[in-house]
Amino acid sequence: MMTSAPNRNEAFFSQLNLYSQQQFTGRLDIQLVTGQQWGLYLSLGNLVWATEGLHPVRRFRRQLASTLPKVNPKAISPRQSDFFECWDYHALALLVQRNLAQTDDVVEIARGLIAEVLFDLLQAIEIAAVTQQIAQFYEKPRDRGESVEEFRTASTFKIKPKLGARPSSKDLGIFPRSRSWDIELALSGTQKVWEKWSQMGLALYSPNLAPVIKKSEQLQAKASPSTYKNLVALIDGRRTMRDISVLLKKDLVGVCQSLLPYIRRQLIGLVEVPDLPNPYQSYCDLAREATPTAERVPTFDSSPDRPCIVCIDDSPRVCKAMEKLLTGAGYRFIGIQEAIQALPTLLQHKPDVIFLDLMMPIANGYEICSQIRRVSNLKDTPVIILTSQDGLVDRVRAKVVGATDFLTKPADKQKLLDIARKYATGGSNEQSAKARSS
Incomplete structure (x- = not known):
């Protein structure tokens, strides 16, 4: 009988907790020596989604039927224009967007889905560790003197971070920060279930059988x-x-x-049984083949003699309003609603001024500003923080990460034009450096 060995997961827990402490935002790709792959999505160090494992369609249908038995899965089919990495996350978001469920219901479904994925992941790590130890025991010469502990702690996984990645390209508000999950608590809870499962003598048997x-x-x-x-x-x-x-x-x-x-x-x-057919597969294929970047980052005037202003804000309404105001004042304008596209677009267009929203779902304004300041071609570009939280702490933190100025939302039109005029000049870089050093 195979019993629980929490030490086998200790190194895995330690690495994930490190990403949590660093307030990592993006996807952690986890690959086991067995070739199995998993994905954990974090936002500011908290867990918001988990993918891969066996039976993703069964898993989704099971949790949906448990919480919302009256909802027809066909009612949450995505549109062909939607762009997403995780069809199940996107489907839950559509439940809220289409008024088919309350946020609490969706959060409950998400908890069930994530709990299943984490359990399968811990079980896969355990089985991979045992498999690797057995293989090493028979493959390595016995006279090398390897200890049992060396076999036990041999690495069975690799974690590759992808900064800024998120399950869906649209922030539909199903996981506010207050409802994301502390990764340490989520893992410890799953570990307790796994230990109980293992103590029953079922460690080698998947609950997906x-x-x-x-x-x-x-x-x-x-x-x-x-x-x-x-x-x-x-x-x-x-x-x-x-x-x-x-x-x-x-x-x-x-x-x-x-x-x-x-x-x-x-x-x-x-x-073993197969997964159910995925009714979203055609949409997943379209989403992977789509190239929405050009649609989400419009350029309205390519004339090089007009100052270029970029607005990084996940709200389409804010970007549209700023576009109308600034292009009407004679500026070139680029709106970026995806944080992951910020740096590539900034490097391509080399703007004169950057307006940056502070509160965004994947990477916040502080993180993006820090990234901007680490790029030599952008280190002196004026960065104006946009926020609805006009507090002293926010202003100090914005200065620390290299912000040039601060503008409270909703921004007064005249103030916005004044600040754009102030920095979108030939001497903007010099003004930006002075502002940040003051």
Whole structure:
């Protein structure tokens, strides 16, 4: 029997906690030595989404049916113009956008989805570690003197960060900061479930396996008539253990514990089953092939003798209003609603002034300003912070990361034009350097 070994996950937990402490925003790509891949999305160090693992469609349908049984999955099909990395995250966002669910319902579904992914990830790391130890034990010469501890701590995974990546290109407000998850708490909670699962002797068995009756007559002889009747109705080789637990509205560990005596006697077997067809696959393919950057970063006048002003703000309404005002005043204007596109677009267009929103869903204004100041071609470009929180702490922090000036939202039109005129001149770089040093 394979028992729990929390130390195998200790290195993994430590690395994730480090990203959390650094307030990382983006995707962490996790690859195991077995070739399995996973993705964890963080926003300011908190967990907002998790992907990969077995049965993503079953997982989504299961959690949706558990919380919102009356919602037809077809009602949340994306539009062909939508751009996203994670169809399931985007589908939840559409539930809120189309008034099919309250935010609390969607957050509950998300918690269930993330919990399943984290459990599968921890189990995969555990199995990969054991597999690697066995392989190393037989492959390495015995006279090298490797200790058991060296086998136990051998690396079984790699983490590759992708800054600024997010599940969907649209911020539909389903995960405000107050409802994202502390990654340490999420992992410790999942670890407790995994330990309980492992102590039951199920560590090598995925909850994504489907129970199937192998010896009907012997099972009927061992179980009571009512239990046998229930087992025959539930166990058809097509429902996974997770599917059954949701169908019965019972705890997964409890359901599996009740099946365990029959599994050990080999009266019930566990078999692999395929995922359900993904009705969003065609939309996923379109989203991957789409090139929305040009659509989201419009250039209205390429004349080089007109000062260029960039606004980085995730709100389409703000960008549209600034576009109308500034182009009407004779400036070239570029609106950037995706934080991940900020630096490439700034390097391409070399703006005279940058207006930067402070509060954005993936990378906030402080992070982007710091990135801008690390680029030699942009280190003296005026950066004007836009925020609705006009506090002393915000102003001090903005100065620390290299901001040139501060403008409170909603910005008065005349003030916005005045500040644009102040910095969008031939001497703007000099003014910016002086402003930041003052």
